[in-house]
Amino acid sequence: MRYALQFGDLLPYWHVLLGGLIFTIVLTLVSTIVGIGLGTVCASIRAFGPRWADAIAGAYVELIRNTPFIVQLFFIFFGLPAAGVKLSETTAAFLAMVINLGAYSTEIIRAGIQAVPKGHLEAGESLAMSRIEILRYVVLKQAFQKVYPALCSQIIIVMLGSSVVSQISAEDLTYAANYIQSRNFRAFEVYFVAALFYLVLAISMRAILRGIGHVIFPKA
């Protein structure tokens, strides 16, 4: 029975944790940019594209949102090689996160697009703007402004969900924690510190994203 928590045993491994943290940050950053890009395209297709395209995008969204991330990850990393597509851990992790965030952000952004008053679209059309131009200059900026908080929440949720990529041996923060505890047997201490790292990361991201929001959407 171990009453005394030995956080000191973690010190020799601090660089391992740091490496994992950096991996998690970079993974999240890149996946976010691509994932939201994907979400924007899909949301636009769902809102303005032909019915069949909407149906396909809809199926993609529902499939991702109704299955666990870990299953999606396993499918991509273990399942695809059987169909001929072999991926590294990092690539698989990245792909899974992009697909996952893409689906959630599609719905979030689509809600924002639908909230733009129809009158704005009509104004754009009567000014002889093309659909793409209307989308780009009139609709998307408003849509993003409206759903920005929801989008930021989702990004943080995906960041926290990224801890699962440790299961396919992608070397993120959780993988680092697993590695350390298998060596010094201080499981609770390691996971507690790792959890705090994630918490600090989540809080920082929230603050940074809010700051970015103030810059790109100055209060009208």
Place this chain on the structure above:
Amino acid sequence: MPLVDISKVTKSFGPTQVLKGVSVEVERGDVVAIIGKSGSGKSTLLRCINGLETYDDGAITVDGMDVGEARKKKNLRDLRRNVGMVFQQFNLFPHLTAEENVMLAPRVVNKATPGEAKVLAAEALAKVGLSDKAGNYPSQLSGGQQQRVAIARALAMRPNVLLCDEITSALDPELVNEVLRVVEALAKEGITLILVTHEMRFARDVGTKLVFMHQGKVHEEGPPKELMAKPKTAELQQFIGSAH
């Protein structure tokens, strides 16, 4: 002793002083109409009387109870049994029928039995002319009917004083009269009323005392018919002129 005694009350919201030393005495059976421009502090004053708002300085007593003390002791229950309020936005409970709305407080606060509460509710609804709507939900009633139910709900607690905060301002013009008629009937019964209102004709015909508030102070006070025929100050004259 006046039923409601407001003495030198001041109140600020942050840097803005909304009430700058207000004193009013309300006797039993009075019908006090408080008029004034928006921002003059009239609603705030009304809401201080039953403790919905705090006041910084001065004193308000209702039927011998000091409102400031009651608020400090977090014991506003007895005060509020005695002082009823009707809101501009009705604030009926949407998940309860008209009858249930009226019965709730007597049952929960005054511990009336369901039977007693039902009788009280029937009385109150009859008084506002809505006995036939007892089983209806607020969403099934017109604005005027909802407001009348709100009045019945306040009356069921048998308060000594009824506060009315612009109770017709949110109603379509054709529905205003049915509510005013109910209030007039209550006034005739001798219930003490303090109303913040924009209805000038009502204030003049039914009110026993007119209080004109301007920039956080009582600017003029007196019998409505006199004051409105011969305002003493330019501000009141301007106000009456613009109200017609």
Place this chain on the structure above:
Amino acid sequence: MSDFSFWVILSNLLLATRWTILLSLIAFVSGGIVGLALLFARTSGIGWLQNLTKGYIEFFQGTPLLMQLFLFFFGVALFGLEVSPWVAAWLALTFWTSAFLTEIWRGCVEAIPKGQWEAGDVLALTYFEQMRYVILPQAMRIAIPPTVGFSVQVVKGTALASIIGFVEVTKAGTMLNNATFRPFLVYSLVALIYFALCFPLSYTAKKLERRLYAAR
């Protein structure tokens, strides 16, 4: 030969699905009970209690569920108690669920217009009487769609329990994959099973939400 494998795989997965469903239900119910208690704590007006609750919510919402599973799994053992993956998973999911449900429900309570509170105030109702007769009945109606929506997250969350050894459908899938080397098939079936569990819940939540806002 391959057909034989298919049915073996599917039947094993379906058997394991029982545990997914059971864990989801139990965690959701216990999470809801804790969440309700937290709701009262959060809105109580007692400073230290509210702050404690806020910290609790911040922790369970701001750290990965996987970390929480590990912490409960290894943490309970520190006290010398036997901890099975079942219990650790149930505990972690309960606290995780409670943090999210309480915030959802708090949002619903705060969505009730201030006028309803004031109407209750002037009728001399106490805080508890207002919550019981006026606020919660209204808040519950609004709370049903997002609560049903969150149940989907709980079902998906049980998949992580596989990592600490709890044998539910994801773990069964991993074991079957190791035995049959047919990951494409196995994980497709696992995904389909989750979809079959979650989609009806998602759909119901959406329908309820539409009906709620159409009525207004």
